[in-house]
Amino acid sequence: MNRPSRRRSVPPIDPLAFAPSTQQPLRFKLRRLAADTRVDPHSHPWAQVAMSATGVIRLQAGHSTYLVPPTRALWIPPGVEHVVTVLEDAEIRTLYVHPSARFLGPAADTPFQRWTACRVLEVSPLLRELVAHLDTEPGAAAPDERQACLGALVLDELQRAAPVKLGVELPQDKRLRQLCEAVIEAPTRWHTLADWSREVGASERTIARLFRSELGTSFVQWRQQVLLAHAVALAARRLPMAYIAAELGYASASAFTAMVRRTLGAPPTQFFA
Incomplete structure (x- = not known):
């Protein structure tokens, strides 16, 4: 039976050091973390786009959890508490987005108007390269012309990024939440709901009822989403x-x-292309 390894918790980097502003609506932060590291729960008054250059991270945000390999990114709206868990040694790239940031084009609307909930996005090769050239220095200095152009192109690529229906909803009930988090941690430990139910000390009938009432789905359908998320992470390793x-x-x-x-x-x- 697989058991999860013991994780090391670390605090988030001081977010104010990378706070976006109207003068600099897009800020970029780079952080390298080892596998089995967990960044403590936190939130920001601005939005963020989380991605990894290498390795796979798991983000729990709002009422869902997401596996994010280098081919995907996660949009997190302002004020949404999130937790980062590093599944493999990862180079985490985080974009902080100020509400004044606007897309290019005639409509010139903002990400905040379009995306009011967490959203998984495809990361194009161009977006990956643009982000790699953004300034990673803390501080609030206004960007030079090159950085401003790169930031505008990053927002344009985000606007064009295709959404991916890949996220696993989490329940409020404590017993069901415990079971769901155990499945996400090691989805192949057990295969039947009866086995998983015994692990949390509840009857199969009770857990099945909670899946329907809390998540509006069956255990089998919910677990398939977990397996797909893990499959994306494995496919990212080719x-x-x-x-x-x-x-x-x-x-x-x-x-x-x-x-x-x-x-x-x-x-x-x-x-998985």
Whole structure:
């Protein structure tokens, strides 16, 4: 039976050192953290876009949790408390976005008008390169012309980034929350709801009822979202589909492919591209 390793908790970097402003609506922070590190819960009065250049991180924000490999980013609105857990050694790139930031184009609306909830976005190669060239120095100095242009292009790439339906909703009930967090930690430890229910000391019938009332879904459907999130993290390491299927407890790659098609309406090769 797999057991989660003991994690080391660290405080967030002083957010005021990277606070965005009307003069500098986009700020960039770089942080390298080792696997099994957890950044304590925190929130900001501005929005943020969290991504990783290398490694996989898990972000719990609001009532959902997200696995974020280098091919994805997570938009977190202002005031939403979030926790970062590093699953592999990671270079975490964080964009802080001021409410005055505006997209390019005739509409010139803001991310805040479009995205009022957490949102998973695809990270294009261009976005990854643009972010890598943003200034990482703390302080509130106004950006030079080059940094201002890079910031405008970053916002434009964010505007164009395709949303990805990839997030795992978390419940409020303490017993169900404990079970869900255990599944997210090690989704293949058990395969049936009966086994997972015994781990939290509740009946299978009670847990099934809580899934329906709290999350509006069945355990099987909810666990499939967890498996897909883990599959994205594994695919980011360019592992073969047969290996990913076996890691997630499927008897064959074809069985895993059938689940992905059934859940997402697309084959794994398209979804994980």
